[in-house]
Amino acid sequence: MKVIGLPIKTSTAPSASVVLKSCFHVEVSMMPRIVIKRGNRFTKLVVIGPRGADINGKRKWRCKCDCGTYCEATSSALVLKKKKSCGCLRPESAANRQRKHGMSLTPTYITWQSMLTRCRNPKMKQYHDYGGAGVTVCTRWHQFENFFADMGLRPDKMSLDRIDPFGNYELSNCKWSTRSEQAKNTRGAAALKILSKMQKAKP
Ligand SMILES: [Zn+2]
Numbered sequence: 717m718k719v720i721g722l723p724i725k726t727s728t729a730p731s732a733s734v735v736l737k738s739c740f741h742v743e744v745s746m747m748p749r750i751v752i753k754r755g756n757r758f759t760k761l762v763v764i765g766p767r768g769a770d771i772n773g774k775r776k777w778r779c780k781c782d783c784g785t786y787c788e789a790t791s792s793a794l795v796l797k798k799k800k801s802c803g804c805l806r807p808e809s810a811a812n813r814q815r816k817h818g819m820s821l822t823p824t825y826i827t828w829q830s831m832l833t834r835c836r837n838p839k840m841k842q843y844h845d846y847g848g849a850g851v852t853v854c855t856r857w858h859q860f861e862n863f864f865a866d867m868g869l870r871p872d873k874m875s876l877d878r879i880d881p882f883g884n885y886e887l888s889n890c891k892w893s894t895r896s897e898q899a900k901n902t903r904g905a906a907a908l909k910i911l912s913k914m915q916k917a918k919p
Contacts, residue, residue, distance in 0.1 A: 750795050752777060759800035761789065819860065824870040828863045831876060831885055851878075854886035867892070877901060 752775075756763045761779040767788050770776050774790040781787060781802035793799040819825045834846040835853050845851075857863045866887045870876070877893035878885065881901065893901065 750791075752791055752794065756794075758789075758794040759797065760805060761787070761794065761799065761801060763794070819864070822869075824864060824867075825860060827870050827876050828857070828860050832858075835885065851882075852884045854884060856887075857885060 752763055754763055754765055758779075760782040762782075764778045764780050764786070767776040767778040770790055774792060776788050776790050777794065779787055779789055779794075779802075781804060783802060783804045785802035785804065787799075787802040789799040832853055833840050834842045835851055836847055837843055838848065857866070867876070867890065871892050874892040874894055875898060876885075877891055877898040879889050879891060879901075883889040
């Protein structure tokens with residue numbers, strides 16, 4: 717007995733790509749209709765004005781990023797949040813990832829953390845000589861990424877040293893030193909400072 721009915725030939729069957737394409741069109745036409753105006757904000761970008769169209773005829777906008785950089789973006793890139801910044805948002809998130817998964821147990825991170833604790837936490841026994849004595853950490857260094865960018869990796873057997881032991885924790889006043897260097901600097905400079913104060917106090 718013969719089977720009646722035609723086997724479907726894949727070559728003549730409706731191609732899957734047509735179906736997919738029509739789905740894609742439906743999706744695109746469902747993009748929310750938002751009228752973009754000057755001054756509108758899309759995450760870190762503020763629209764400055766129209767900037768013609770791209771090669772596909774999509775409307776483009778000149779935008780200013782919160783970081784101060786100007787850039788261009790199409791309407792759909794802004795509305796669909798495909799473009800949220802001039803590009804500066806990405807390194808920021810990369811730095812966050814690094815903090816969460818890469819650097820938190822490294823000597824450099826621990827050094828940064830103890831610097832903050834010495835200056836901020838009165839329960840720490842060293843607080844008396846740091847935070848309690850008026851030593852602060854510059855605002856830039858409240859973020860580990862900035863401290864790391866300025867000071868780099870902590871060299872082996874070295875520690876964070878303030879050049880002026882009465883000064884604050886900031887790039888202009890910090891270097892990596894060996895422990896003996898640091899002890900010498902701290903005591904020597906402190907003694908000199910006291911001496912000069914005593915001399916000034918003399919009538
Ligand atoms: Zn930016």
